[in-house]
Amino acid sequence: MEASASSSLLLVNLVLLMIAVGPPLSAAAAAVSDVRPPPETSNLTCHPTDLLALNGFRNCIELTIGNWGAPDSGCCSWSGVTCGYPGGGDGVQVRVLGLDLSGRRLKGRLCDPLAYLDRLVLLNLSGNQLGGALLPRIFRMQSLEVLDLSRNQFSGYFPVVTDMPAIRVLDVSYNLLVGQVTMTICNSSSKLVSLNMAGNAFHGEFPPNIGNCGSLQNLSLQENYLSGYLPESLFMLRNLRYLLLRGNSISGTLSNGVGNLSSLVELDISRNFFWGELPDCFASTPKLEHFFAGSNRFSGSLPYSLENSRSIKMLVLNNNTFEGGVNINCSAMPHLAVLNLGSNSLKGEIPGNLSSCRKLQSLNLSRNNISGTIPLGFRQLQELSALFLSTTRVHDLHSALQTLQHCKSLSVMILSLSFRNEQMPGEGSFLFQNLSAFAIGNSQLTGTLPVWLSGSRNLRLLDLSWNRLNGDIPQWIGDFKLIFYLALANNSFSGDIPEGLTRLPSFIDHKVSSLGPVSSIPLLLGNGNGRFLQYNQYWNLPTTLELSYNKLVGPIWPSFGNLKSLQDLFLEHNHLSGELPDSLGGMTSLEKLRLSHNELSGKIPISLSRLTFLSALDLSYNKLSGMIPTGGQFSTFRDSCFEGNDGLWGEPLLKPCRVPLKTHSPSEDHDPQTKSSDEDFMILATMAVAGGAYGFIVTVGYCFASGWATKT
Numbered sequence: 092m093e094a095s096a097s098s099s100l101l102l103v104n105l106v107l108l109m110i111a112v113g114p115p116l117s118a119a120a121a122a123v124s125d126v127r128p129p130p131e132t133s134n135l136t137c138h139p140t141d142l143l144a145l146n147g148f149r150n151c152i153e154l155t156i157g158n159w160g161a162p163d164s165g166c167c168s169w170s171g172v173t174c175g176y177p178g179g180g181d182g183v184q185v186r187v188l189g190l191d192l193s194g195r196r197l198k199g200r201l202c203d204p205l206a207y208l209d210r211l212v213l214l215n216l217s218g219n220q221l222g223g224a225l226l227p228r229i230f231r232m233q234s235l236e237v238l239d240l241s242r243n244q245f246s247g248y249f250p251v252v253t254d255m256p257a258i259r260v261l262d263v264s265y266n267l268l269v270g271q272v273t274m275t276i277c278n279s280s281s282k283l284v285s286l287n288m289a290g291n292a293f294h295g296e297f298p299p300n301i302g303n304c305g306s307l308q309n310l311s312l313q314e315n316y317l318s319g320y321l322p323e324s325l326f327m328l329r330n331l332r333y334l335l336l337r338g339n340s341i342s343g344t345l346s347n348g349v350g351n352l353s354s355l356v357e358l359d360i361s362r363n364f365f366w367g368e369l370p371d372c373f374a375s376t377p378k379l380e381h382f383f384a385g386s387n388r389f390s391g392s393l394p395y396s397l398e399n400s401r402s403i404k405m406l407v408l409n410n411n412t413f414e415g416g417v418n419i420n421c422s423a424m425p426h427l428a429v430l431n432l433g434s435n436s437l438k439g440e441i442p443g444n445l446s447s448c449r450k451l452q453s454l455n456l457s458r459n460n461i462s463g464t465i466p467l468g469f470r471q472l473q474e475l476s477a478l479f480l481s482t483t484r485v486h487d488l489h490s491a492l493q494t495l496q497h498c499k500s501l502s503v504m505i506l507s508l509s510f511r512n513e514q515m516p517g518e519g520s521f522l523f524q525n526l527s528a529f530a531i532g533n534s535q536l537t538g539t540l541p542v543w544l545s546g547s548r549n550l551r552l553l554d555l556s557w558n559r560l561n562g563d564i565p566q567w568i569g570d571f572k573l574i575f576y577l578a579l580a581n582n583s584f585s586g587d588i589p590e591g592l593t594r595l596p597s598f599i600d601h602k603v604s605s606l607g608p609v610s611s612i613p614l615l616l617g618n619g620n621g622r623f624l625q626y627n628q629y630w631n632l633p634t635t636l637e638l639s640y641n642k643l644v645g646p647i648w649p650s651f652g653n654l655k656s657l658q659d660l661f662l663e664h665n666h667l668s669g670e671l672p673d674s675l676g677g678m679t680s681l682e683k684l685r686l687s688h689n690e691l692s693g694k695i696p697i698s699l700s701r702l703t704f705l706s707a708l709d710l711s712y713n714k715l716s717g718m719i720p721t722g723g724q725f726s727t728f729r730d731s732c733f734e735g736n737d738g739l740w741g742e743p744l745l746k747p748c749r750v751p752l753k754t755h756s757p758s759e760d761h762d763p764q765t766k767s768s769d770e771d772f773m774i775l776a777t778m779a780v781a782g783g784a785y786g787f788i789v790t791v792g793y794c795f796a797s798g799w800a801t802k803t
């Protein structure tokens with residue numbers, strides 16, 4: 092049991108590893124090890140009461156459970172059942188002490204016989220498809236220490252618990268429970284250490300009698316509909332280590348009482364309606380490592396005790412209205428790894444002091460009235476892997492690059508809508524070896540596509556759109572082995588489309604870019620506390636080549652047909668000429684193709700009608716002729732997709748040029764509002780800390796910080 096519990100925490104730890112939460116502490120394992128271990132579990136005889144109970148429970152479950160009911164075996168060898176001698180003086184008979192049927196896809200309901208297991212210490216039914224009401228009898232089991240019913244479909248109210256003296260860990264998270272949260276459970280139990288009711292539909296005020304739960308270390312009520320203020324009694328819980336309340340509708344100011352929670356390790360109140368200034372009480376929370384308060388309505392300046400906290404590793408206060416300067420005192424904050432102050436009203440220069448935060452891995456100052464240049468001292472930030480500085484008044488790109496190239500871990504650099512009207516530094520031999528995502532869009536940069544970028548061999552995403560860059564698109568752009576998102580739209584690039592672009596491995600075979608980091612992301616999504624669940628839609632940004640609104644000439648190479656994994660190809664508003672190669676029918680993943688406003692001639696190849704994923708096509712305003720193909724997706728395109736081609740004919744249909752795609756894609760409308768909440772960014776930052784998941788970082792970073800995102 093110990094082994095399985097800790098391996099299941101491994102996923103969480105993948106994320107938290109770098110921020111050193113410490114070894115996973117399995118309450119369940121701890122609870123059971125309090126009991127004398129059985130001499131030899133497999134041949135213990137089953138107590139008749141327990142056998143009756145288990146058989147009764149078995150009848151309420153729709154499927155057979157493992158080897159249950161095998162006639163020649165006592166229940167102690169049934170899978171998921173643990174027998175032993177109950178603790179306390181009278182432990183002479185072997186009884187069922189543990190029942191762990193987690194993650195077995197069980198369907199059915201809880202039923203009374205289960206509660207006849209009157210010596211049960213641990214009941215874990217997490218991660219099944221059990222439904223119906225929570226059985227009140229279970230909440231009267233006298234020996235039960237650990238009860239985990241999370242991740243099922245239990246519905247209705249949470250029972251009024253008055254007689255559960257042994258309970259230490261109670262988890263009903265991610266079910267369909269409703270009603271108010273009443274905290275009577277602590278009247279009868281003084282041992283409750285962990286209470287998790289996250290991810291349900293509880294509403295009403297925060298339970299006022301929480302103060303009874305003096306032993307509580309973990310309290311999670313996140314992702315519910317709680318409202319009202321936090322009761323002062325909450326701040327009497329001096330043992331509280333994790334207080335997770337994100338995603339509710341709690342309002343009011345944050346009380347100074349937080350300072351009484353001297354054991355706090357993590358405080359997450361993001362996405363609520365808190366307002367006012369943060370209390371200056373963080374000197375009294377010497378263990379606080381993670382403070383998340385993004386997307387509230389906090390204002391005023393950051394409190395001194397927060398800017399000088401010895402323990403903080405992650406500080407995420409984005410999307411509030413904090414004002415004043417950034418006075419983070421890095422000499423006092425040796426552990427700071429993630430600082431996200433994006434979308435506030437902070438002003439002043441980027442503080443040079445940040446250079447002393449040697450552990451800093453992710454810094455977000457985007458969307459603030461921050462000015463000045465990147466401090467020279469930033470070259471010392473050897474762990475910095477993600478820098479978000481879009482929509483600021485920061486300037487001097489040349490010196491910024493000169494400084495930042497010394498940050499050897501730098502992987503994500505999002506600078507769009509800053510450094511405006513400058514020259515893209517072309518000379519100089521900057522080297523960003525570990526750069527994976529680089530976006531500086533919508534900054535009106537002049538100059539050419541800089542040759543130093545060719546040294547960034549790991550680049551997966553490059554967005555330089557909406558600038559005034561000119562010259563050719565160099566051939567070396569075909570050497571980026573991993574690039575899957577290339578946006579150079581709305582510049583003044585001229586010359587041919589480099590043929591090398593049709594040899595980019597990740598446009599040919601999606602596995603290239605999704606190997607490694609990206610493929611590890613789904614693991615992060617399943618970590619069990621729901622925190623990452625909502626982000627899965629971003630990590631598979633479509634493979635994209637976007638060269639629209641430039642001055643490109645020449646043909647569309649037949650070798651484009653090799654790009655079997657390219658999903659979006661945007662070449663509209665150039666001066667491309669020649670015929671559409673028949674080979675384009677080989678782009679079997681293509682979903683969107685925009686070629687309008689060019690000088691393309693000849694026929695529309697029939698092969699295009701075989702592109703079964705093609706949902707958006709625009710061939711208008713070219714010199715195409717002949718018949719519009721009729722089969723396949725072509726029956727869904729409206730005639731405006733073809734207009735402005737004098738020689739084209741076919742059956743016009745009244746269908747939209749673009750068929751909205753449900754399954755896809757953040758880049759479709761370039762509208763940041765519909766795509767995200769600021770929490771995404773926080774998680775992103777988390778991943779930056781965990782390292783490795785760069786594909787994901789890339790993706791989200793792009794969506795919200797690039798020129799495109801801010802175009803509307």
Ligand SMILES: *[C@@H]1O[C@H](CO)[C@@H](O)[C@H](O)[C@H]1NC(C)=O
Nearest residue numbers: 115116117118284285309333
């Ligand atoms: C409290 O939560 C933390 C972090 O999620 C976890 O590591 C720890 O095991 C939990 N403690 C208990 C007693 O459940």
Ligand SMILES: *[C@@H]1O[C@H](CO)[C@@H](O)[C@H](O)[C@H]1NC(C)=O
Nearest residue numbers: 099119193215217237239260
């Ligand atoms: C219940 O089982 C699941 C899956 O094995 C595990 O993740 C969880 O930690 C267990 N619950 C407790 C309280 O030990």
Ligand SMILES: *[C@@H]1O[C@H](CO)[C@@H](O)[C@H](O)[C@H]1NC(C)=O
Nearest residue numbers: 130131132133134135136185
């Ligand atoms: C259980 O089986 C082992 C051998 O496998 C034996 O030594 C032991 O005595 C048995 N215990 C009981 C209670 O039957």
Ligand SMILES: *[C@@H]1O[C@H](CO)[C@@H](O)[C@H](O)[C@H]1NC(C)=O
Nearest residue numbers: 251252253275277278300303
């Ligand atoms: C629980 O205790 C509080 C005071 O500690 C009391 O007001 C409340 O009535 C009790 N609730 C129950 C159900 O016993």
Ligand SMILES: *[C@@H]1O[C@H](CO)[C@@H](O)[C@H](O)[C@H]1NC(C)=O
Nearest residue numbers: 323324326327346347348351
């Ligand atoms: C915090 O602790 C102090 C001293 O122990 C106490 O007077 C105060 O009432 C507590 N505040 C809250 C909100 O519990």
Ligand SMILES: *[C@@H]1O[C@H](CO)[C@@H](O)[C@H](O)[C@H]1NC(C)=O
Nearest residue numbers: 418419420421422443444447
């Ligand atoms: C900046 O860092 C120095 C040490 O390098 C420290 O003495 C000073 O107090 C810091 N200033 C601020 C405003 O944090």
Ligand SMILES: *[C@@H]1O[C@H](CO)[C@@H](O)[C@H](O)[C@H]1NC(C)=O
Nearest residue numbers: 395399419420421422423424
């Ligand atoms: C910054 O922190 C250092 C070390 O804790 C301290 O000596 C210094 O006074 C602080 N600076 C300011 C401006 O508070």
Ligand SMILES: *[C@@H]1O[C@H](CO)[C@@H](O)[C@H](O)[C@H]1NC(C)=O
Nearest residue numbers: 436438439459460461462484
């Ligand atoms: C940003 O700061 C400058 C001076 O530091 C000020 O002139 C300007 O009005 C500020 N802009 C906003 C939007 O607050």
Ligand SMILES: *[C@@H]1O[C@H](CO)[C@@H](O)[C@H](O)[C@H]1NC(C)=O
Nearest residue numbers: 473498499500501524525549
């Ligand atoms: C650069 O990235 C590689 C893997 O992509 C990694 O092994 C290496 O440690 C990184 N270098 C630095 C200085 O972070």
Ligand SMILES: *[C@@H]1O[C@H](CO)[C@@H](O)[C@H](O)[C@H]1NC(C)=O
Nearest residue numbers: 533534535557558559581640
């Ligand atoms: C191109 O970018 C400029 C800003 O640089 C913007 O004003 C213009 O609308 C953009 N044009 C298109 C077609 O996107």
Ligand SMILES: *[C@@H]1O[C@H](CO)[C@@H](O)[C@H](O)[C@H]1NC(C)=O
Nearest residue numbers: 386387388410767768769770
């Ligand atoms: C920012 O916070 C406000 C509430 O203050 C919220 O409505 C909005 O959705 C948040 N924005 C993002 C992008 O999360």
Ligand SMILES: *[C@@H]1O[C@H](CO)[C@@H](O)[C@H](O)[C@H]1NC(C)=O
Nearest residue numbers: 433434455457458772775795
């Ligand atoms: C940084 O902050 C900006 C503004 O709030 C946001 O758009 C961006 O997504 C953030 N990035 C990360 C990684 O948090």
